Amino acid sequence: MALDVENKLIAFQGEHGAYSELAAYEYFGSVVNTLPCQTFEDVFRLVDEGQTSHGLIPVENSLAGSIHRNYDLMLRYDLNIVGEYFLRVSHCLLALPGVRLEDIRSVHSHPQALAQCEANLFKLGVEQVAEVDTAGSARLVRDLGDKSAAALASKRAADVYELQILSEHMEDDPANFTRFLALAKEPYAAYDPEQNEYKTSIVFNLVNKPGALFKALSVFALRDIDLTKIESRPIPGQPWDYMFYVDFGGHAQALNCKRALDHLGELAPILRNLGSYTRHYIQK
Amino acid sequence: MALDVENKLIAFQGEHGAYSELAAYEYFGSVVNTLPCQTFEDVFRLVDEGQTSHGLIPVENSLAGSIHRNYDLMLRYDLNIVGEYFLRVSHCLLALPGVRLEDIRSVHSHPQALAQCEANLFKLGVEQVAEVDTAGSARLVRDLGDKSAAALASKRAADVYELQILSEHMEDDPANFTRFLALAKEPYAAYDPEQNEYKTSIVFNLVNKPGALFKALSVFALRDIDLTKIESRPIPGQPWDYMFYVDFGGHAQALNCKRALDHLGELAPILRNLGSYTRHYIQK
Numbered sequence: 037m038a039l040d041v042e043n044k045l046i047a048f049q050g051e052h053g054a055y056s057e058l059a060a061y062e063y064f065g066s067v068v069n070t071l072p073c074q075t076f077e078d079v080f081r082l083v084d085e086g087q088t089s090h091g092l093i094p095v096e097n098s099l100a101g102s103i104h105r106n107y108d109l110m111l112r113y114d115l116n117i118v119g120e121y122f123l124r125v126s127h128c129l130l131a132l133p134g135v136r137l138e139d140i141r142s143v144h145s146h147p148q149a150l151a152q153c154e155a156n157l158f159k160l161g162v163e164q165v166a167e168v169d170t171a172g173s174a175r176l177v178r179d180l181g182d183k184s185a186a187a188l189a190s191k192r193a194a195d196v197y198e199l200q201i202l203s204e205h206m207e208d209d210p211a212n213f214t215r216f217l218a219l220a221k222e223p224y225a226a227y228d229p230e231q232n233e234y235k236t237s238i239v240f241n242l243v244n245k246p247g248a249l250f251k252a253l254s255v256f257a258l259r260d261i262d263l264t265k266i267e268s269r270p271i272p273g274q275p276w277d278y279m280f281y282v283d284f285g286g287h288a289q290a291l292n293c294k295r296a297l298d299h300l301g302e303l304a305p306i307l308r309n310l311g312s313y314t315r316h317y318i319q320k
Numbered sequence: 321m322a323l324d325v326e327n328k329l330i331a332f333q334g335e336h337g338a339y340s341e342l343a344a345y346e347y348f349g350s351v352v353n354t355l356p357c358q359t360f361e362d363v364f365r366l367v368d369e370g371q372t373s374h375g376l377i378p379v380e381n382s383l384a385g386s387i388h389r390n391y392d393l394m395l396r397y398d399l400n401i402v403g404e405y406f407l408r409v410s411h412c413l414l415a416l417p418g419v420r421l422e423d424i425r426s427v428h429s430h431p432q433a434l435a436q437c438e439a440n441l442f443k444l445g446v447e448q449v450a451e452v453d454t455a456g457s458a459r460l461v462r463d464l465g466d467k468s469a470a471a472l473a474s475k476r477a478a479d480v481y482e483l484q485i486l487s488e489h490m491e492d493d494p495a496n497f498t499r500f501l502a503l504a505k506e507p508y509a510a511y512d513p514e515q516n517e518y519k520t521s522i523v524f525n526l527v528n529k530p531g532a533l534f535k536a537l538s539v540f541a542l543r544d545i546d547l548t549k550i551e552s553r554p555i556p557g558q559p560w561d562y563m564f565y566v567d568f569g570g571h572a573q574a575l576n577c578k579r580a581l582d583h584l585g586e587l588a589p590i591l592r593n594l595g596s597y598t599r600h601y602i603q604k
């Protein structure tokens with residue numbers, strides 16, 4: 037996380053106060069500049085065109101799962117993963133300044149955020165109102181000027197929309213993390229053999245034969261390389277074909293990893309190295 | 321799909337006209353009754369309490385990825401998977417009767433549906449308005465009575481809200497499928513050795529040791545059992561621990577599958593068989 041933050045501009049999907057923007061500040065540091073984008077593809081395009089130095093995109097949430105669309109975009113744009121960050125998603129209850137918790141009658145947020153706070157909202161006995169996104173619901177509470185309304189959103193949204201935080205950690209399950217990947221045009225700093233906290237992300241497919249996946253994974257197991265993620269994704273309309281998303285511990289330029297990737301290349305018609313980067317450990 | 325549909329009541333999450341309801345009719349047949357539920361957990365609870373014969377829940381979308389929350393609920397409720405169905409997601413452009421395509425100025429829908437139709441909506445040159453869900457946006461267009469407004473939703477929503485279909489297949493990528501699982505209190509019909517189109521879904525975890533996953537998958541590869549899905553899910557706060565979701569071809573009561581599961585049980589501290597059921601092949 038010891039990145040040079042000078043002249044960094046980080047594209048993210050969503051509006052100011054979104055969880056992606058919070059992740060950008062936590063990962064890159066609070067002095068960087070951020071650029072909100074309407075779509076994930078806009079994030080990729082801006083980085084690709086050199087209009088921003090980096091993009092930060094969510095790829096999986098511990099409750100909601102992987103975001104395949106962002107893997108598709110990684111295959112379509114020739115960018116590099118240069119870092120990862122696990123954001124602890126903490127939904128804050130935000131209201132107008134001066135409002136007390138007992139004044140709140142309705143809570144606005146994205147349906148997923150409402151669902152994640154279901155038990156706590158039930159205890160409060162408030163009406164739940166579904167909105168398009170979390171940051172937008174914070175903006176709405178400010179714009180309405182309604183002292184009986186609150187929003188579930190990030191603590192960052194409280195700053196952006198000048199709301200007060202009535203309560204933090206409204207989520208019922210504290211084990212709610214979203215994994216973000218930092219993207220750039222150039223790969224991450226060159227391989228340092230003294231550093232053993234690298235991770236590499238790859239995408240590949242396999243010809244459908246019994247045991248093909250087992251053979252593919254053997255290229256890592258036989259070299260004592262640990263997998264930190266594996267996910268098969270059926271290619272729709274081709275029920276026997278799959279893409280595989282795999283992350284493993286190690287840098288693609290380390291000798292054992294390089295050999296494993298060469299070996300995998302013998303088996304996989306498509307193999308794309310998305311980047312090697314420093315691993316982020318989730319704190320409990 | 322030759323299910324006895326008499327007296328079937330199918331719980332689904334969403335409101336009438338939702339894609340889940342469309343999947344229920346396509347999978348169980350158009351004569352069954354459906355029961356809308358506010359949350360996924362309501363679906364599980366109603367089936368568990370015997371208030372409905374079945375539940376139908378989405379577990380993965382080819383663009384959006386897996387819905388981990390529904391796997392969590394499968395671990396918390398002691399229900400059985402009794403079937404699977406891949407729904408081709410086709411977003412229809414719905415408007416009030418008599419309206420022509422050239423009259424449309426704004427299109428309402430869930431942000432994900434709008435994103436999936438981005439290129440086609442751009443060609444139409446319409447304003448995009450994000451709503452909480454697809455069926456709700458169809459209801460909104462009916463309630464507004466606005467002849468310049470349209471919704472992106474399922475063809476089923478057209479029937480429910482008495483709208484006309486201006487255009488089908490508005491999605492830019494036709495390879496858009498959602499996989500649904502049918503749940504019931506009792507397991508699916510007993511194993512028939514003559515039938516070889518079974519699939520079984522399991523969840524397990526592993527003690528973190530190098531090569532643990534490789535050993536776990538060997539129990540299938542060594543018995544020529546094909547995997548049709550594999551997904552690792554990190555257990556947040558425990559960066560070295562994972563749950564694995566695996567589907568394989570075969571019935572848990574077939575001898576080779578039974579032996580593989582016994583073998584896997586030697587390696588996995590937690591192993592849960594979610595059910596064996598008839599496989600559904602996606603048509604192109």
